[in-house]
Amino acid sequence: MSDLQDEEVEKAMKQLMLAHISDDEMGDYHDEAIDDFGRARVKAHLRRCQICLRKYERMQRILAASENLESASALAARMQLQQILAAGLIAVVIARARRRGARMADEEFREVYDWQSEDGMLRWHVVEDDSGIVARFWSHRLDLEGLQLIINIGSLTKEITFKRVANDQVGGQARIEGAERQQLPDDWQLCVESVTLPEQIKNSE
Numbered sequence: 001m002s003d004l005q006d007e008e009v010e011k012a013m014k015q016l017m018l019a020h021i022s023d024d025e026m027g028d029y030h031d032e033a034i035d036d037f038g039r040a041r042v043k044a045h046l047r048r049c050q051i052c053l054r055k056y057e058r059m060q061r062i063l064a065a066s067e068n069l070e071s072a073s074a075l076a077a078r079m080q081l082q083q084i085l086a087a088g089l090i091a092v093v094i095a096r097a098r099r100r101g102a103r104m105a106d107e108e109f110r111e112v113y114d115w116q117s118e119d120g121m122l123r124w125h126v127v128e129d130d131s132g133i134v135a136r137f138w139s140h141r142l143d144l145e146g147l148q149l150i151i152n153i154g155s156l157t158k159e160i161t162f163k164r165v166a167n168d169q170v171g172g173q174a175r176i177e178g179a180e181r182q183q184l185p186d187d188w189q190l191c192v193e194s195v196t197l198p199e200q201i202k203n204s205e
């Protein structure tokens with residue numbers, strides 16, 4: 001080979017190493033469905049290119065998460081719970097606003113809000129008085145043991161995990177008092193940030 005050809009080959013190799021990795025190439029690399037030359041190129045490129053490395057890491061994260069995807073029925077159950085909670089909690093907010101308007105200044109302050117889903121599956125009870133706010137959620141569906149709710153009360157975030165509280169009842173509660181209570185505005189709102197089903201429901205088909 002002449003010097004000129006060597007130079008050309010080297011230049012072509014360099015360009016090949018510099019070229020970003022395509023999505024297909026990255027997928028094949030991840031699936032180990034790539035030839036030795038391709039694998040060596042991808043490896044070498046990932047070592048020197050932050051852009052492709054980040055993209056590859058993101059792809060790995062997405063693929064790992066998709067292996068833990070819920071079944072369709074679990075997704076439907078979760079969406080249903082989320083909807084029930086959202087509707088009921090909005091009702092609490094509306095009731096609160098009405099009662100606040102009607103309250104006399106010298107009344108002892110204690111408000112109770114009760115709610116239950118149409119099918120009676122999920123219930124909650126919110127009590128607000130001078131000492132704080134307690135939001136209690138419960139259900140007679142025992143397979144909801146382990147259910148996780150993330151609730152926002154004003155700017156505060158509370159996590160509730162359903163545990164067995166009686167023979168025929170699972171539930172949990174969030175309590176806000178003291179300094180936390182002080183930082184809430186009068187017109188605090190209650191909403192559900194997320195619902196995570198217990199493993200036994202998530203894994204059922």
Ligand SMILES: [Zn+2]
Binds near residue numbers: 018021
């Ligand atoms: Zn790159």
